[in-house]
Amino acid sequence: MELLTAMTSLMAILAFRQTVVQALMQACATLPPDVRVAFNRFMHRILSWFSAYTYFEIMDVDGVNTNELYSDVQLHLSNSPSISATRITRSKNSSSFSFSLADNAKFDDIYNGVSIWWEHRVTQRQSHSFSWRPLPEEKRGFVLWIPKEDTERVLNPYLGYIMEHASEIRRKKRDRLLYTNSKGSMDSRGQPWDSVPFKHPSTFDTLALDPVRKSEIIADLDAFAKGKEFYQNTGRAWKRGYLLHGRPGTGKSSMIAAMANHLCYDVYDLELTEARTNVELRKLLIKTTNKSIIVIEDIDCSLNLSDRAKKPCRVEVKSESPVDKSDDNSNTITLSGLLNFTDGLWSCCGSERIFVFTTNHLEKLDPALLRSGRMDMHILMSFCTFPALKILVRNHLGIENHELFPLLEQNIEDAQMTPADVSEILIKYRLNPPRALEELLEAFKATKERPPLESSVNREENPIEEENEEQERRALDIHKKIEREELLDFGKILS
Missing domain, CATH: 3.40.50.300 (P-loop containing nucleotide triphosphate hydrolases)
Incomplete structure (x- = not known):
């Protein structure tokens, strides 16, 4: 019974508080805009004395200048995984989606173990005072709440983190x-x-x-x-x-x-x-x-x-142009x-x-x-190894494993073929993955069993020339093999 009486009293107090607040809001609505803004600030200051949080306003426009911090906060919150009240849009001729914050929504964030609250306020601009720069019809801003005991320790590092995060997001989204x-x-x-x-x-x-x-x-x-x-x-x-x-x-x-x-x-x-x-x-x-x-x-x-x-x-x-040769x-x-x-x-x-x-x-x-x-x-950047070969096979053929992999692994090291050589064969037969692996294995064996270059004094004196000749001959062998296969395939079609 006592509990019910206490709850009834609490509900009555809350109802009275709601009535007072509504009356103040109605009275405030009749005031001139400048007086209303001053009254709101005064009420916020009074309420802040009894609040455990310190609040800060970040408006989209500071006088006639755009507030860059507002854009940074919006970008940071829109791309934070903990934020749920967002809108998804897609511009014309774009394949990517853009995330923006819902109007008058509240968000929570955590920085260094401190819980931080945000509110995205969007209201109609009441003042129609003269301005050299046309102002938007809506007045947008963020309100930031930080626990009073953590304000001095968290505020500046947190805002610095937001600016760095926003800069990183812009860099990743822009075209390189x-x-x-x-x-x-x-x-x-x-x-x-x-x-x-x-x-x-x-x-x-x-x-x-x-x-x-x-x-x-x-x-x-x-x-x-x-x-x-x-x-x-x-x-x-x-x-x-x-x-x-x-x-x-x-x-x-x-x-x-x-x-x-x-x-x-x-x-x-x-x-x-x-x-x-x-x-x-x-x-x-x-x-x-x-x-x-x-x-x-x-x-x-x-x-x-x-x-x-x-x-x-x-x-x-x-x-x-003439230049002084001295x-x-x-x-x-x-x-x-x-x-x-x-x-x-x-x-x-x-x-x-x-x-x-x-x-x-x-x-x-x-x-x-x-x-x-x-x-x-x-x-x-060495010759193609078996781990690198598996990546190429996966990229070109979509195969993660195959019965020919053990044989390929046995022959790839001695074949000494570059990833470009391997890719050329895989691209040629990409529509027939089993045959691509078979042709690759044959290329490994052919390269492995090829006799060495004719010995000459010039090879020892000029190893660079030897390397170039080896590379050119390997590429020529692969091209000849592919051309021969193309001719055989063409002959089969004609027959």
Whole structure:
């Protein structure tokens, strides 16, 4: 009985409170807009004295300027897994969905173990005062509630986290670009780089590489991308260098594309022969953006970077304009200029950059390019191994396992075929997976049993030429076999 009396009294108090609040709201509605805003702020201040939370307003417009923090909060909350009150939209000619917050909905978030509350308020704008900039009809804003005892400790780090999260989301959603440098360092518009959308489909899931080595590379990339504080604390420029070396067709370009897609970085394909001097090289570096991969492919062919004791390490570039010949370095790119580009003072003019060099002949590079601090990670892109073969078979044929796999594993190591060679056979017979594996096995055996090249003194004196001849002969054998199969198939159709 006493419990029932207490509940009745509580309900009466709540009803009285509701009546008072409604009366105040009706009275407030009759007030002029400026007075009503001041009254609401006064009531919020009074209520905050008795509240366990501190609240902050984040409006979409601050005077006549757009509040960037409002957009950051909206993007952060829309992409948080704990938020459920969202709207899903899709724009015209787009295959992706966009998530936005529902009007006047409340959300909860957790940061460092602290429960945080949000409210997305959307009201009609009442004031029609003069403004140089037309204001939207709706007044939008967020209200943030943080426990009072945690406000000083959480507020600034939490807002910083929101801005970083929103920036990361924007970067991942935007289209990535592939840049190349213009001849003479500047194009007709005065820009040193031309760009096109970067749509390369290669990812680490599709890359034909040993899974263990692949995991090491992914872990190294992730550690670099999250290492801002580490590089600041150690006084190092936030950059990293990768040297990809191996025979043609081993997947060096696909590796670069997989790295760019994994990190969502832009790619700058630097053509050294188009830059005439060290000064132009530095200008190109200055005009690159953060969170990018700067690539110099086939660096052994781009410049003369052999042993500096044998010959000067610079490339001569013809100029259409008269140049004072007394200046020996007026039209050259030197090895020291390239080293300063990647590891000198000019390399720290930006942050979160990755330098990638590729070469088919590691032995041709100057040791100065290979030392620690310039190329932090050397990645050998080798012949196709059995783990890499399984990835290629899965990608091309959709097969995870097959009875021919043991035989393929026995013959692949001695066959020494590149992933490009294997892919060519799989693409040819992709509509008939069993035959594709049979043809692949035959190609392994044929390559394995092929007699070595005729011995000659030139092979020992020039191992690079021997390697090129071996690669060309392997590719020719595969092409001849495919052409022979095509002719047989065509003959069967005619008969």
